[in-house]
Amino acid sequence: MSTLILSIEGTLLLLTIVCFGLGRKYHFLKQVLIIIYIITMMIYLGWRIGWTIPTNSIFSIILGVILILAEIGGFCLSLVFYRIFYKKFHRPIQKLDVYKDGHYPSVDVLIATYNEEVTILKRSIVAALSMKYPSQELVNIYVCDDGSRGEVNQLCQELGVHHVVRATHEHAKAGNLNHALTVSQGELVVTMDADMVPRTDFLEMTIGYFHNPKMGFIQTPQTFFNDDPYQFNLFATNTIGNDQDFFMRGIEQQKDAFNATMYVGSNAIFRRVALDSIGGFATGVITEDMATGMLLQAKKWETGFVNENLASGLAPETFGDLIKQRDRWARGNR
Incomplete structure (x- = not known):
């Protein structure tokens, strides 16, 4: 009996190693790995429940049950995660040629800024001005300056874009964007951070999806043209990806299959x-972006993800900045 068990274990181990090694090339092997994981975890949990609960005292029984419940909870969470990745998903490309009548929607580009360097902001504005669109008069750029800076106003005048300020500054970035909605009127609204530099084909690659009248928003990945702290300190620019790539390029793409793009x-x-149907960008939360997306999905709007590197910006350059960013994300999404 022990020889048979060892033989089964050896076979599973070998199969796992093979599937792991070739999984990037052959997706079905990733599916095999997921199935192996589920089977082995169910066997493990069955063993834990049936044979490992301590019985020497009430206190030990309670702690043993709590530990098993925590393991079962972790297993359930992993089932959700692996369900997302079980099948590959990639949204079909839909370019501007879907507007066969030549009637293109008007677009407002909102660039949110507070205290970023003017040189960084200028780069983003110039890139936004360079975006291609069949009817350029339908594109308006609004620099939403919550710092109310004179040098930003001067820059906007030089570049011929709208400079938007407000008397009060409640609700931070979400409030800034909501104020910009009151002074603009485009059918579609693009949101850009002050350091993000869009590609010239950003609009050409995204606006076509709004030919579907139920489409609420389209998200593209945030990518970065500088090294993050891991890449920089490990001298690994060309050997490891940005630490956000797994979420921005992997998880977001797979969540798109379930209308769960963030x-x-x-x-x-x-x-x-x-946006009007939910009262604009969500306020009263730390992570207004995630809340806004969820509110739209709750209102039955469709959402989508276009997995193309259409705009790049600056990643946090120090571990201090990185920790501050992730702390905000963690507290806002708890």
Whole structure:
């Protein structure tokens, strides 16, 4: 009996190693790995429940049950995660040629800024001005300056874009964007952070999806043209990806299959009437971006993800900045 068990274990181990090694090339092997994981975890949990609960005292029984419940909870969470990745998903490309009548929606580009360097902001504005669109008069750029800076106003005048300020500054970035909605009127609204530099084909690659009247927003990944702290300190620019890539390029793409794309604060396009249906960008939360996306999905708007590197910005350059960013995300999403 022990020889048979060892033989089964050896076979499973070998199969796991083979599937792991070739999984990147052959997706079905990833599916095999997931199935192996589920089977082995169910066997393990069955063993834990049936043979490992301590019985020497009430206190030990309670602690043993709590530990098993925690393991079962972790297993249930992993089932959700692996369900997302079980089948590959990639949204079909839909370009501007879907507007066969030549009637293209008007677009407002909102660039949110507070205290970023003017040189960084200028780069983003110039890139936004360079975006291609069949009817350029339908594109308006609004620099939403919550710092109310004179040098930013001067820059906007030089570049011929709208400079938007407000008398009060409640609700931080969400309030800034909501104020910009009151002074603009485009059918679609693009949100960009001050450091994000869109590609010239950003609009050409995203606006076509709004031919579907139920589409609420389209998210594109945030990518970065500088090294994050891990890449920089490990001298690994060309050997490891940015630490956000797994979420921005992997998880977001797979969540798209379930209409669960997350709005990540920049590089996204919204239908204005969809935003109006939820009262604008969500306020009263730390992570207004995720809340806004969830509110739209709760209102039955469709959402999508275009897995193309259409805009790049600056990643946190120090571990201090990185920790501050992730702390905000963690507290806002708890």
